[in-house]
Amino acid sequence: MEKKASFKPYTQHQLLLLPIDLDTLIPGNHMVRVVDRAIEGMNTKPLFDRYPGGGTSAYNPVMMLKVVVYAYADKIYSSRKIAKATRENINFMWLTGNVQLDFMTINRFRSERLKGIIDDIFTEVVDLLLREEYIKFENYFLDGTKIEANANKYSWVWGKSTARYKENLKKKVLEHLTAINIIEQEETDEYGNTDLPEMGNKPINSESIREAAVKIDEKLSENPTDRGLKKAKKAIEKDYLPRMEKYEKQQEILEQRRSYSKTDTDATFMRMKEDHMRNGQLKPGYNVQMGTENQFVTGFSIHQRPGDTSCMKPHLEQLKELRDRLPENIVADAGYGSEENYEFLESERVEHFVKYNTFHKEKSKKWQKDATRVQNWYYVEERDEYICGYGRYLGFLYEKKQKSDNGYESLTRVYECEDCSDCPLRDQCVKGKKPDADRRIYINRRLNELKEIAKTNLDSEKGLEMRSKRPVEVESAFGDIKGNFGVRRFLLRGMEKVKIEWGLYSVGHNMRKMAAAKA
Numbered sequence: 285m286e287k288k289a290s291f292k293p294y295t296q297h298q299l300l301l302l303p304i305d306l307d308t309l310i311p312g313n314h315m316v317r318v319v320d321r322a323i324e325g326m327n328t329k330p331l332f333d334r335y336p337g338g339g340t341s342a343y344n345p346v347m348m349l350k351v352v353v354y355a356y357a358d359k360i361y362s363s364r365k366i367a368k369a370t371r372e373n374i375n376f377m378w379l380t381g382n383v384q385l386d387f388m389t390i391n392r393f394r395s396e397r398l399k400g401i402i403d404d405i406f407t408e409v410v411d412l413l414l415r416e417e418y419i420k421f422e423n424y425f426l427d428g429t430k431i432e433a434n435a436n437k438y439s440w441v442w443g444k445s446t447a448r449y450k451e452n453l454k455k456k457v458l459e460h461l462t463a464i465n466i467i468e469q470e471e472t473d474e475y476g477n478t479d480l481p482e483m484g485n486k487p488i489n490s491e492s493i494r495e496a497a498v499k500i501d502e503k504l505s506e507n508p509t510d511r512g513l514k515k516a517k518k519a520i521e522k523d524y525l526p527r528m529e530k531y532e533k534q535q536e537i538l539e540q541r542r543s544y545s546k547t548d549t550d551a552t553f554m555r556m557k558e559d560h561m562r563n564g565q566l567k568p569g570y571n572v573q574m575g576t577e578n579q580f581v582t583g584f585s586i587h588q589r590p591g592d593t594s595c596m597k598p599h600l601e602q603l604k605e606l607r608d609r610l611p612e613n614i615v616a617d618a619g620y621g622s623e624e625n626y627e628f629l630e631s632e633r634v635e636h637f638v639k640y641n642t643f644h645k646e647k648s649k650k651w652q653k654d655a656t657r658v659q660n661w662y663y664v665e666e667r668d669e670y671i672c673g674y675g676r677y678l679g680f681l682y683e684k685k686q687k688s689d690n691g692y693e694s695l696t697r698v699y700e701c702e703d704c705s706d707c708p709l710r711d712q713c714v715k716g717k718k719p720d721a722d723r724r725i726y727i728n729r730r731l732n733e734l735k736e737i738a739k740t741n742l743d744s745e746k747g748l749e750m751r752s753k754r755p756v757e758v759e760s761a762f763g764d765i766k767g768n769f770g771v772r773r774f775l776l777r778g779m780e781k782v783k784i785e786w787g788l789y790s791v792g793h794n795m796r797k798m799a800a801a802k803a
């Protein structure tokens with residue numbers, strides 16, 4: 285006998301006898317409830333303070349914060365998609381109390397109301413993690429990653445090029461103004477009969493070009509047919525002044541940076557880890573520094589410098605300011621092992637487990653037997669000389685000072701070998717290009733002392749434990765945000781907004797982890 289297919293009843297337009305209580309549709313341990321509870325327990329005064337009063341009534345900031353945080357925890361970052369979710373997604377409808385938001389309201393809240401208070405919100409989340417014993421703020425695993433800015437890849441301004449163009453323009457202006465006697469006239473007015481400074485030292489900037497334009501106008505009023513003056517006036521108005529103003533503006537934006545993007549002037553061009561074209565192309569981006577404990581994000585900061593080394597101190601200073609203290613143990617990879625960082629960690633009296641670049645190599649037999657390594661040489665203290673692997677002396681040459689990006693000054697002593705010409709180790713030992721050069725070594729004594737402390741810490745029992753935890757800590761948090769939640773590029777532009785964005789990603793990550801722990 286033939287079997288008949290059976291179907292469940294389907295009545296699309298049936299009427300409900302009772303109104304739906306959305307609360308009954310949301311499971312007790314759902315992430316939306318975690319976000320709701322977390323934000324209800326927060327001190328939201330800084331957020332309310334962002335509303336100056338007057339004008340039409342605003343949506344409740346607590347509700348807005350819940351919506352935005354839940355959206356980020358649920359991988360919805362676009363304001364239009366968040367707005368859509370408040371119309372269609374029961375979790376969002378439950379959070380808003382069935383209020384439908386438009387994308388402009390969400391955008392304004394995220395970019396303007398959260399400005400300057402993302403640190404407060406993030407601190408509240410870390411406080412909650414401490415209260416609920418997810419973390420102890422004891423260990424801090426620090427690492428950095430570069431995230432592409434929302435900016436055009438080909439919109440660069442290079443500091444070196446700007447400086448070169450500006451110098452060329454200065455020369456051109458100087459020559460032109462000297463040719464029509466404008467410079468001399470100015471100098472006579474300023475210095476009278478005294479000796480004039482070198483022509484090349486005369487400051488040529490937008491201000492002096494404007495002054496020159498006034499002088500030309502005065503001369504033209506006396507001699508309106510002078511073609512040379514007319515030509516100079518046109519050149520100043522159409523070319524020299526606008527260009528000089530442009531270069532000055534660019535240098536103002538650059539500050540200490542080597543580059544910036546025209547579409548997001550806070551973004552700096554840097555080499556990204558993800559290089560799909562494999563051409564080492566620099567892209568506009570930000571350096572995100574982040575610290576974790578038990579894979580929860582407990583601190584973050586945004587930097588414009590590509591290198592991690594110089595970011596550690598400002599990052600930890602910010603962390604200390606927000607939390608009134610630093611964690612007891614700080615763990616980081618070799619990218620942070622600099623004299624400045626070790627000195628800072630020592631001065632803060634925190635236990636640190638920060639590698640330096642040769643930490644692993646030094647342990648190899650090859651390294652320990654290498655006669656060209658300074659570490660295997662003998663130092664004669666009373667004569668301040670080194671004896672190399674071939675038995676030759678390296679005497680002191682000079683001392684040089686170097687400043688880090690943060691202004692930290694370190695001292696390096698340079699020594700040179702008496703004669704390397706006939707040494708059989710020469711090829712491995714002397715790296716310079718000059719054929720007759722002798723080996724030079726660069727010794728930073730303070731750094732060597734600090735490295736010894738770092739080595740003792742890293743090789744201790746606790747050091748081994750911290751080192752084994754490091755890869756599953758901060759790297760997995762970055763992996764979750766970048767890999768699982770697809771954050772490869774910032775959506776917002778400018779340092780402040782990028783900070784808000786990463787703050788929301790971090791809060792979202794923490795909420796997901798809390799929800800997973802409660803599930």
Ligand code: SF4
Pocket residue numbers: 655656672673674675676701703704707708709710713714723
């Ligand atoms: S190259 Fe010079 S410094 Fe190096 S081992 Fe030979 S003699 Fe010594």
